[in-house]
Amino acid sequence: MNMLFAARLLCVLTVSAPVVLALPATRVAAQRTPTYEQQQEKINAWTVGLAAGLIEGAPLRLASEMARVVDDGANLHVLPIVTRGPTENLNSLLYLRGVDLAIISADSLEEYKIQFPELRRHVAYLLNLFPSELHVFVRPEIQSLQDLAGKKVNFNTLGTAAAYSGPLIFSRLGINIEKTFIPHQVALQQMRKGGDMAAVVFITSKPVDAFLRGQWEPGFKFLPVAYDSKFEDYYLPATLEAAEYPALIKPGERITTIAAPTVLVSYNWPVGSDRYRRVARFTDYLFNRVDKLQTPGFDPKWQTINLGATVPGLTRFQAAQEWLDRQGRKPPDKQ
Numbered sequence: 001m002n003m004l005f006a007a008r009l010l011c012v013l014t015v016s017a018p019v020v021l022a023l024p025a026t027r028v029a030a031q032r033t034p035t036y037e038q039q040q041e042k043i044n045a046w047t048v049g050l051a052a053g054l055i056e057g058a059p060l061r062l063a064s065e066m067a068r069v070v071d072d073g074a075n076l077h078v079l080p081i082v083t084r085g086p087t088e089n090l091n092s093l094l095y096l097r098g099v100d101l102a103i104i105s106a107d108s109l110e111e112y113k114i115q116f117p118e119l120r121r122h123v124a125y126l127l128n129l130f131p132s133e134l135h136v137f138v139r140p141e142i143q144s145l146q147d148l149a150g151k152k153v154n155f156n157t158l159g160t161a162a163a164y165s166g167p168l169i170f171s172r173l174g175i176n177i178e179k180t181f182i183p184h185q186v187a188l189q190q191m192r193k194g195g196d197m198a199a200v201v202f203i204t205s206k207p208v209d210a211f212l213r214g215q216w217e218p219g220f221k222f223l224p225v226a227y228d229s230k231f232e233d234y235y236l237p238a239t240l241e242a243a244e245y246p247a248l249i250k251p252g253e254r255i256t257t258i259a260a261p262t263v264l265v266s267y268n269w270p271v272g273s274d275r276y277r278r279v280a281r282f283t284d285y286l287f288n289r290v291d292k293l294q295t296p297g298f299d300p301k302w303q304t305i306n307l308g309a310t311v312p313g314l315t316r317f318q319a320a321q322e323w324l325d326r327q328g329r330k331p332p333d334k335q
Contacts, residue, residue, distance in 0.1 A: 047077045051092040051102040059103040069292050070285040085159030106261040107234040124268040124317040128309040130301045131259035133238045135202040140219025151198035153177045154187035166201040172230045207244040224256045266317050280319035287323050
């Protein structure tokens with residue numbers, strides 16, 4: 001009898017006890033792996049698109065360096081985007097999905113004056129990256145800007161800053177020229193050989209290698225361009241110094257010119273929106289880490305960055321202004 005009772009009790013215990021199955025390790029891991037949708041959401045949550053410019057241009061290099069310094073895995077990921085140039089960058093910022101930031105020449109806003117009269121309310125700047133100085137380089141027989149009227153002047157290839165800003169500046173000066181858009185190296189060779197190319201126009205940060213390394217006969221020179229009311233909306237006064245171009249400017253002399261600010265801008269997203277939060281996080285990361293960009297291995301232009309520098313005609317992105325306010329900094333009137 002005792003043996004029968006013990007057998008029945010064992011049967012009951014066996015049936016009523018909870019059953020624990022040992023799952024293979026691979027199935028446990030699979031249950032914890034995020035779904036495709038979750039992974040997609042995670043990767044996109046803090047990704048910022050930055051329209052940078054032509055692959056050979058300085059803005060794309062600066063964009064890549066910013067992306068490297070602010071990278072924080074899933075917390076912030078910047079995608080530099082190759083475009084057709086400064087004007088295209090602004091176009092991408094206004095109309096292309098996924099673009100939150102752009103590097104532009106300040107005067108590219110002129111392109112939209114008629115079709116987008118409220119543009120300045122939709123674009124805000126984060127940082128005045130560097131000035132791009134106007135270099136008007138001419139043959140010996142040219143003595144003034146007016147001498148260029150009706151003559152060939154090269155503005156580099158389409159999509160570059162010179163190709164957009166150069167003709168705009170000459171239009172403001174009221175000088176009608178014959179515009180060409182060929183590589184500057186080709187145009188400079190034509191100038192050397194005494195052809196009908198009278199001048200080349202560079203709009204880029206000084207000094208320019210072509211003028212430092214090139215051998216120029218006496219008389220080749222930069223022409224001065226006066227800064228006045230015609231240029232107050234987008235440009236800044238600038239100079240070309242003898243120390244920068246010792247073979248072309250005499251010691252103690254300086255050539256007056258103008259500069260177009262190259263600017264990091266954002267679409268002016270509504271405060272609190274998803275896109276605003278992304279740009280705000282990027283702003284904090286960049287401003288807090290700008291000292292890393294000023295170390296060897298990065299573009300020397302970062303050495304002259306002034307976080308408080310203003311940009312003619314634009315207002316500062318709110319998160320950038322708040323960062324400056326927290327640091328107790330007051331932006332200067334001009335860079």
